[in-house]
Amino acid sequence: MNGSNAVLVDLTQCVGCGSCTVACKLWNGKPYDKGAPATGLHPVADHSNWTTLTQRKAEKDGAPAWRFVKAQCMHCEEPACVSSCMSKAMRKTEQGPVVYRPDLCAGCRYCMMACPFEVPKYEWGKVIPSVSKCQMCSTRLAHGRSPACTDACPTGALRFGRRQELLGIAHDKLKTGRYVNKVYGEREAGGTSWLYISDIPFGQLGFKANVTSESLPAIAEHYMRKTPALLLGGAALFMGLSKLIQRKKAVAAAEEGKREQ
Amino acid sequence: MNNSGILQFDTTWGGWRLRMTPFRAVLAGMAGLFVLLAAFRLLTGLGASTNLSDQWPWGLWIGVDLTAVALAGAGYSMCVMSHVLHIDDFHGISRRGMLISLLGYVFVLLTLILEIGRWDNAYTPFLSWGHASPLFEVVIAVSIYMAIQVVEFSEVATEKIFHSANRYVQLLLPAAFIIGAILPFGHQASLGAIYLLMKGRLHPLWWSDMLPWFFLATSFYAGPAMVVLEAIGSAKCFGQEVEMRILTRLARIAAAIMGVYFVAKLLDLARLGQLQGLGAGSFEVPMFLGEMVICTALPAALAFSPWGKTKKGLFIFSLLSIAGVVLNRVNVVFTGMYRAIGSGYSPSLVEWGITLGLLAAVILAYLFVVENFNIFNRQH
Amino acid sequence: MSKSFDAKEKTTIDRRNMLKALVGGCATASLTGCLVREQEPGAKGWVPQQYDAPSNWPPQVRGRVPIDPENPSIVRDDRKCVLCGQCIEVCKKIQTIYGSYALPVKDDFICIHCGQCTLWCPTGAIAEADDRTRVLQALKDPTKVVIVQTAPSTRVGLGEEFGMPAGSWVEGKQVAALRRLGFSRVFDTNFTADLTIMEEGSELIERLTGKSEAPLPQLTSCCPGWVKFVEYYYPEWMPNLSTAKSPQQMLGAVLKTYYAKKTGIDPRTIFSVSVMPCTAKKFESARPEFNAAGRYWKNDGLRDIDAVLTVRELALLMKEAGLDFASLPEESYDSLLGEGSGAALIFGSTGGVMEAAVRTAYHAVTGQKAPALAFDLAPVRGLSGVKEASLDVPGHGKVCVAVAHGLHNARTLLDRVKAGTARYDFIEVMSCPGGCIGGGGMPRSSVPPADDVRRSRIRSLQVKDAAGTLRESHENQEIKELYRSFLGRPLSHLSHELLHTDYVSRAKHLKVDPKALEEILAGQVTEASRP
Numbered sequence A: 001m002n003g004s005n006a007v008l009v010d011l012t013q014c015v016g017c018g019s020c021t022v023a024c025k026l027w028n029g030k031p032y033d034k035g036a037p038a039t040g041l042h043p044v045a046d047h048s049n050w051t052t053l054t055q056r057k058a059e060k061d062g063a064p065a066w067r068f069v070k071a072q073c074m075h076c077e078e079p080a081c082v083s084s085c086m087s088k089a090m091r092k093t094e095q096g097p098v099v100y101r102p103d104l105c106a107g108c109r110y111c112m113m114a115c116p117f118e119v120p121k122y123e124w125g126k127v128i129p130s131v132s133k134c135q136m137c138s139t140r141l142a143h144g145r146s147p148a149c150t151d152a153c154p155t156g157a158l159r160f161g162r163r164q165e166l167l168g169i170a171h172d173k174l175k176t177g178r179y180v181n182k183v184y185g186e187r188e189a190g191g192t193s194w195l196y197i198s199d200i201p202f203g204q205l206g207f208k209a210n211v212t213s214e215s216l217p218a219i220a221e222h223y224m225r226k227t228p229a230l231l232l233g234g235a236a237l238f239m240g241l242s243k244l245i246q247r248k249k250a251v252a253a254a255e256e257g258k259r260e261q
Numbered sequence B: 001m002n003n004s005g006i007l008q009f010d011t012t013w014g015g016w017r018l019r020m021t022p023f024r025a026v027l028a029g030m031a032g033l034f035v036l037l038a039a040f041r042l043l044t045g046l047g048a049s050t051n052l053s054d055q056w057p058w059g060l061w062i063g064v065d066l067t068a069v070a071l072a073g074a075g076y077s078m079c080v081m082s083h084v085l086h087i088d089d090f091h092g093i094s095r096r097g098m099l100i101s102l103l104g105y106v107f108v109l110l111t112l113i114l115e116i117g118r119w120d121n122a123y124t125p126f127l128s129w130g131h132a133s134p135l136f137e138v139v140i141a142v143s144i145y146m147a148i149q150v151v152e153f154s155e156v157a158t159e160k161i162f163h164s165a166n167r168y169v170q171l172l173l174p175a176a177f178i179i180g181a182i183l184p185f186g187h188q189a190s191l192g193a194i195y196l197l198m199k200g201r202l203h204p205l206w207w208s209d210m211l212p213w214f215f216l217a218t219s220f221y222a223g224p225a226m227v228v229l230e231a232i233g234s235a236k237c238f239g240q241e242v243e244m245r246i247l248t249r250l251a252r253i254a255a256a257i258m259g260v261y262f263v264a265k266l267l268d269l270a271r272l273g274q275l276q277g278l279g280a281g282s283f284e285v286p287m288f289l290g291e292m293v294i295c296t297a298l299p300a301a302l303a304f305s306p307w308g309k310t311k312k313g314l315f316i317f318s319l320l321s322i323a324g325v326v327l328n329r330v331n332v333v334f335t336g337m338y339r340a341i342g343s344g345y346s347p348s349l350v351e352w353g354i355t356l357g358l359l360a361a362v363i364l365a366y367l368f369v370v371e372n373f374n375i376f377n378r379q380h
Numbered sequence C: 001m002s003k004s005f006d007a008k009e010k011t012t013i014d015r016r017n018m019l020k021a022l023v024g025g026c027a028t029a030s031l032t033g034c035l036v037r038e039q040e041p042g043a044k045g046w047v048p049q050q051y052d053a054p055s056n057w058p059p060q061v062r063g064r065v066p067i068d069p070e071n072p073s074i075v076r077d078d079r080k081c082v083l084c085g086q087c088i089e090v091c092k093k094i095q096t097i098y099g100s101y102a103l104p105v106k107d108d109f110i111c112i113h114c115g116q117c118t119l120w121c122p123t124g125a126i127a128e129a130d131d132r133t134r135v136l137q138a139l140k141d142p143t144k145v146v147i148v149q150t151a152p153s154t155r156v157g158l159g160e161e162f163g164m165p166a167g168s169w170v171e172g173k174q175v176a177a178l179r180r181l182g183f184s185r186v187f188d189t190n191f192t193a194d195l196t197i198m199e200e201g202s203e204l205i206e207r208l209t210g211k212s213e214a215p216l217p218q219l220t221s222c223c224p225g226w227v228k229f230v231e232y233y234y235p236e237w238m239p240n241l242s243t244a245k246s247p248q249q250m251l252g253a254v255l256k257t258y259y260a261k262k263t264g265i266d267p268r269t270i271f272s273v274s275v276m277p278c279t280a281k282k283f284e285s286a287r288p289e290f291n292a293a294g295r296y297w298k299n300d301g302l303r304d305i306d307a308v309l310t311v312r313e314l315a316l317l318m319k320e321a322g323l324d325f326a327s328l329p330e331e332s333y334d335s336l337l338g339e340g341s342g343a344a345l346i347f348g349s350t351g352g353v354m355e356a357a358v359r360t361a362y363h364a365v366t367g368q369k370a371p372a373l374a375f376d377l378a379p380v381r382g383l384s385g386v387k388e389a390s391l392d393v394p395g396h397g398k399v400c401v402a403v404a405h406g407l408h409n410a411r412t413l414l415d416r417v418k419a420g421t422a423r424y425d426f427i428e429v430m431s432c433p434g435g436c437i438g439g440g441g442m443p444r445s446s447v448p449p450a451d452d453v454r455r456s457r458i459r460s461l462q463v464k465d466a467a468g469t470l471r472e473s474h475e476n477q478e479i480k481e482l483y484r485s486f487l488g489r490p491l492s493h494l495s496h497e498l499l500h501t502d503y504v505s506r507a508k509h510l511k512v513d514p515k516a517l518e519e520i521l522a523g524q525v526t527e528a529s530r531p
Helices: A019-028 A080-084 A110-114 A137-141 A148-151 A163-174 A216-261 B022-044 B060-071 B074-084 B088-115 B134-157 B164-200 B213-240 B244-271 B276-281 B284-304 B311-341 B347-372 C015-023 C027-031 C087-095 C118-122 C132-140 C152-156 C158-162 C171-181 C189-208 C224-233 C235-239 C247-263 C280-286 C290-295 C311-320 C342-348 C352-365 C408-416 C449-467 C476-488 C493-499 C513-519
Strands: A005-010 A052-061 A061-069 A091-092 A098-100 A158-162 A195-197 B010-012 B014-019 C074-076 C126-128 C145-150 C187-188 C270-276 C307-310 C386-393 C397-405 C426-430
Touching: A052 C087, A061 A148, A080 A091, A080 A110, A080 B164, A091 B022, A091 C074, A110 A137, A110 B164, A110 B213, A148 A158, A158 C187, A163 A195, A195 B244, A216 B074, A216 B134, A216 B164, A216 C280, B014 B022, B014 B347, B014 C476, B022 B088, B022 B347, B022 C187, B060 B088, B060 B213, B060 B347, B060 C311, B060 C426, B074 B134, B074 B164, B074 B213, B088 B134, B088 B213, B088 B244, B088 B347, B134 B164, B134 C449, B164 B213, B164 B311, B213 B244, B244 B276, B244 B284, B244 B311, B276 B284, B276 C132, B284 B311, B284 C247, B311 C126, C015 C386, C074 C513, C087 C118, C087 C280, C087 C408, C118 C126, C126 C311, C132 C145, C132 C270, C132 C307, C132 C311, C145 C171, C152 C189, C152 C342, C152 C449, C158 C171, C158 C311, C171 C187, C171 C311, C187 C189, C189 C352, C189 C476, C189 C493, C224 C280, C224 C449, C247 C270, C247 C280, C247 C290, C247 C476, C247 C493, C270 C280, C270 C311, C290 C493, C307 C311, C307 C408, C342 C352, C342 C449, C352 C397, C352 C426, C397 C408, C476 C493
Parallel strands: A005 A195, C145 C187, C145 C270, C270 C307, C397 C426
Antiparallel strands: A005 A158, A052 A061, A091 A098, B010 B014, C074 C126, C386 C397
16 A cells, blocks of 8 residues: 555654644544653553653764654554454555544454554543544545644654655655664554654664564464365364264174174 | 251252352352442443553453363364264263353353453444454354354253253254364464464564464363363262273373474474573563473373373373463463563452452352253263 | 534443443443444544645644753643644744754753743743742741842733733832732842842953953843853853843842841741742753852752742732732832842843943943933833944943844844954843843733833833932942942952852754754744755
8 A cells, every 4th residue: 555645754853842742632632631641751652642752862973862752553554453353443544544443343452462563542441441542633634634743743753645755755865874774664564654764773762673574464364364264174074074983883883783693 | 958048058949959058159159249340340441440451451351261262172172072073982071071161151251241341332243344353253253152052052951941942952963063063173273363463572482373273272182171170070079970991081182182282382483493582581481381391291291191090190180281271371361471561460359359250150050050951971 | 723524423431421321221222323423533623724734735833842841941731732833933033942953953952941932822831830839838838038039020010910001010019919928028139130230340341441351242141041042052152241140140149148147047048039020030040050158158958049930920829819919008128138229120121231231330430420321221222123332431432232132133133243243342132022021921911922011011110210319230228238248349259159150051952053043034934944
């Protein structure tokens, strides 16, 4: 889905204003919780903080360097959450966002377990809770607009566009030599709709380093595709086996009977 | 022997036997607690009643479910052995496996209803098919299997009530046995497939693309082990002796699969280049060795030793191998995820209460069924 | 504002509704689909209209300024932020801070704490870091002697918080209010404004006459925002900054040394509060070097200023205490540190420090009273961004001075001097437009702050100065007494210990982006930094 929408985050361009987190809350009508800030040194990603901005006190060339890392759903190209959902409450839309449908969700929370980035959160305080995560403003996208966070970014650290195009821009930027030679999200979990470039190694900024570059759904689907055939084949085999053994036994019994006669 | 009293009676009423002992009274109390706690859980939500969090969205109940489904493997493995392979020795004990299995699945179903956040939406997988999800396969297969189990149990039930229906149940039985033998292969394996998506999160000692097959193998031998344990237990409680020869044979079949599983698991670790991980001094290693050596290799060897012909030996065999299956599921759900998820989770009192209370209810149900239906002795 | 698309009725079921539903026997409603189920989570809110376009369309106004969560002066409440972009407007265009540095950032949220954003913020999301609790605690503490000082411009601002017209003169009521709040002494920062003029004026004369090696032009140092600005952007100009501390810090130092000695109060029991029109004063008071009293008494824990309140915070304290402002009597400052000249009073307005310095420096050089011009120094009065004047000083010659307010104007002025197109002996800079009367801690009398409000406040100060008899710092009797009995003379050793300071370069915390800065100064404020 290279024609799908994506966002390129240039971590060198972020000044840490947190406009993205506010735009997210404004647009999505998410409440604020003093105990769970969306920005700062220790923000809390939860059901009402769909995006967080973490201040990282890192180092560059031996000098302290602060970076601000926006985190939200990565909107994988091949999302583990979508393939994990037993009732299709998670879907990857044509336009790029991975969206959640509470009306279909049974609340098994497999998506939370399956997500390699630990993105989906839960409304633990509710009697009938929903999973909660960034929708990449799918309704805005449907109206020809971009996600609220990218709209509000004053420095251009967030850039919205076509994934393929943004990858090109990202690699052009990498050629300047001012960045770490990696586009985070290009391959992670089989590729994501959110892409990051940075001048400081991603590991130092709290990015998950051990995310597989394989498509996770592919691993499960590889298995899933086999099951119907295996089950039908197995049923046939069992049926045959059962009849065969029964017959053998009947024959043996008959012979036994004959011999006894 | 009709002691009256609330805590101790043994009465027959309209053809039904009702027995109460102090032990059963405790179980009944726990079952009552389960009802209260379940109501609390449904009225207050998961956050108020469990210690689950965004870091640990799956906890005790999922661990218990995975374990219970595996142990309820008694149903299908006994079914395969007695109704597909027609091993005559096992005909007499296959109903025990079927009952263990039925009660196990009822236990799992009730736990799941409490475990899912939107129980009001429990029907959605049937309408909106997430066919790429291993969990979808589990849900669909378990649902069908539950129906099969009800049919299988109907055979037993109609011996006592609704006699006229027995004829029709008998018609359904051959198909039920075949489906009941094959279907669990699918969902037992799919339970392992659930964790395929946790690649990179689940510790490499447990994560493998072979995980579905390992889950299948462990559940397949868990069944006979459960039957052996049940047989020894019921012999003690109800005087229903089972021939040692049959139990030893059953245990050795299980032990053979355990041996294959043990070797396959080691080969798989070697294939994935994770054998050296066993040399690491991390806490995962003893958990893994406990599961594989003490609770798999050891009981397998025990079954084939002369001890395998003694009641004591078989008792230890069954306990160890069941512990191995439990430990395996605990390791997959908790131990192996700990490193990736971090910060601890320990089940809340409500979680424990609901699990233990439900377990007590299931044991009571077992006792009632074996006392009222022809489970132990299949003499026509 | 635009409403969200496809906003569906929210049907989240909370605990109470759940019970209600059960009681009403409606639990099956959701199962049978009677309830409208939430189809799409989120998208229940709105964003300002400028964000309702694809983000690659460059708008004029977008986002907000970054604020360090540990900023000692200003805080932001995200709940109130509507991303209107006004903080960026003032920070970038008026103060030339936001957008002036190259990205990536180094290790600082570049901020000079001026607090103009608190005045521009239409929802009050950005406000001063609240120190009221600490002050109230000290006031309740019987072991503490809580002493307060009030800056010149507070007395022409506080009234606005109580519905009075801009610039209303409320000096006496302010003193009365502070006494009623429980402050045991009420002193006037005007007193140390006079002291600043004595020290800074003397320093200027030393530079002018070549007695000191310090360079010309001398730059004023009483505005902490301006001082931090120089430390960030013009570290090479730090030797030009007057070493004299700001009046707030001078009073803090004198209070816990001279005053404590004279009255026999244990300086450790003094809790020194200042009421300021300024948020940067909170930052200034927290600068580690400002513990002159601590050094004097050899007690490291002793800070010169313990807490700074803005005028808005003071007004809130008064409202919380239920003080009826209208019925408060007019009271006077306490003595020893309470007398202030008209020269000190006009410190509160742009050009005021310059005018005050001219009056005293003229006298110091010539031994004569300055000419009438110096008592209504029109060229440096008013709200022009950069103002200049020259004055013939008999026995010395022509002295050229310049005044700037607002840091955009300050940059323009400094760059002119740097380029050699202008030469001055003395430059006064105030960070805030209009000077302290337009400070970030003053009442929000119009949003954004308007020049008519600033003019009213300035006029009020100037009228009082003109009407007074004491209009020169060197004529302040209490200042004379301070020198006579404690400090000796201006620039004495003890003066240096208590009243002078030095500066620290902050250049390593940022990399200036000359191109972006040029565009900002040229007024072409576009989204230049967008790649």
